[in-house]
Amino acid sequence: MVTLEHYLILSGFMFVTGVVGVLTRRNAIVVFMSIELMLNSANLTFVAYSSFLGNVIGQLFVFFVMAVAAAEAAVGLAILIAIYRNKATLNIDEINILKW
Amino acid sequence: MTYYSLVFWLFALITVGSAFIVVMSKNLIYSVFSLLLTFFGVAGLYVLLSADFIAIVQLIVYVGGILIVLIFGVMLTGSVLTEGLKTNVTNMLLGSVATGALAGLLILLFTNNNLYPNTQVLTPVPLKDISRLFIVDYLVLFELLGVLLLAALIGAASIGRKEKV
Numbered sequence: 001m002v003t004l005e006h007y008l009i010l011s012g013f014m015f016v017t018g019v020v021g022v023l024t025r026r027n028a029i030v031v032f033m034s035i036e037l038m039l040n041s042a043n044l045t046f047v048a049y050s051s052f053l054g055n056v057i058g059q060l061f062v063f064f065v066m067a068v069a070a071a072e073a074a075v076g077l078a079i080l081i082a083i084y085r086n087k088a089t090l091n092i093d094e095i096n097i098l099k100w
Numbered sequence: 101m102t103y104y105s106l107v108f109w110l111f112a113l114i115t116v117g118s119a120f121i122v123v124m125s126k127n128l129i130y131s132v133f134s135l136l137l138t139f140f141g142v143a144g145l146y147v148l149l150s151a152d153f154i155a156i157v158q159l160i161v162y163v164g165g166i167l168i169v170l171i172f173g174v175m176l177t178g179s180v181l182t183e184g185l186k187t188n189v190t191n192m193l194l195g196s197v198a199t200g201a202l203a204g205l206l207i208l209l210f211t212n213n214n215l216y217p218n219t220q221v222l223t224p225v226p227l228k229d230i231s232r233l234f235i236v237d238y239l240v241l242f243e244l245l246g247v248l249l250l251a252a253l254i255g256a257a258s259i260g261r262k263e264k265v
Contacts (some may be wrong), residue, residue, distance in 0.1 A: 023199065
């Protein structure tokens with residue numbers, strides 16, 4: 001018997017994995033993929049609750065989150081490519097010109 | 101019901117395992133391709149939760165769109181040609197302490213709380229009803245989303261092009 005708890009804990013694990021990626025990796029693309037993981041786990045929580053509460057609105061908002069994630073992916077990777085063109089690195093410890 | 105559990109555990113294993121590979125792999129290409137597996141696993145879970153529409157959208161948007169853009173990002177930043185393909189892991193101690201605390205908090209929250217029902221899973225909703233919600237009840241949000249996507253794509257093209265703006 002698979003209950004709502006199973007889905008919630010699974011998405012919690014996915015979210016924590018994404019947090020580990022953001023905190024421990026130094027490549028900007030890996031950090032980016034970890035953010036996608038966290039977005040996916042939030043979506044999974046939305047769909048699980050929507051399914052177990054019998055309400056479709058959750059799925060609707062997952063659709064909106066996906067569209068925003070697509071926009072974020074496009075803009076984020078454009079920024080990464082621009083940074084790589086200017087600094088020839090994607091190590092986020094070396095991209096620190098905003099720090100003074 | 102046992103088949104349901106079996107398929108759930110299969111997809112859960114695929115999702116969590118490939119998510120770990122995404123984060124832990126030293127090779128950038130392995131990370132990207134295990135992200136593909138993660139997205140497939142989550143799409144399977146959506147099907148199990150009888151959210152067919154969202155599962156299809158997940159496959160189209162994430163696997164067909166975002167993943168391809170990510171692979172382009174890996175290729176265009178020259179990570180394959182240089183030694184930058186191998187990326188290192190830092191902050192392991194602090195990161196594991198922080199995320200351990202977060203994981204404990206989440207699991208405590210999810211297991212200690214009986215706010216949620218454990219009733220039957222929702223029956224699949226016809227696509228007609230979902231699209232009615234988009235076009236009638238949430239029309240403004242839907243249109244705003246279109247404007248946001250357009251602005252984001254124009255901005256991405258403007259940022260990513262070669263000559264100075």
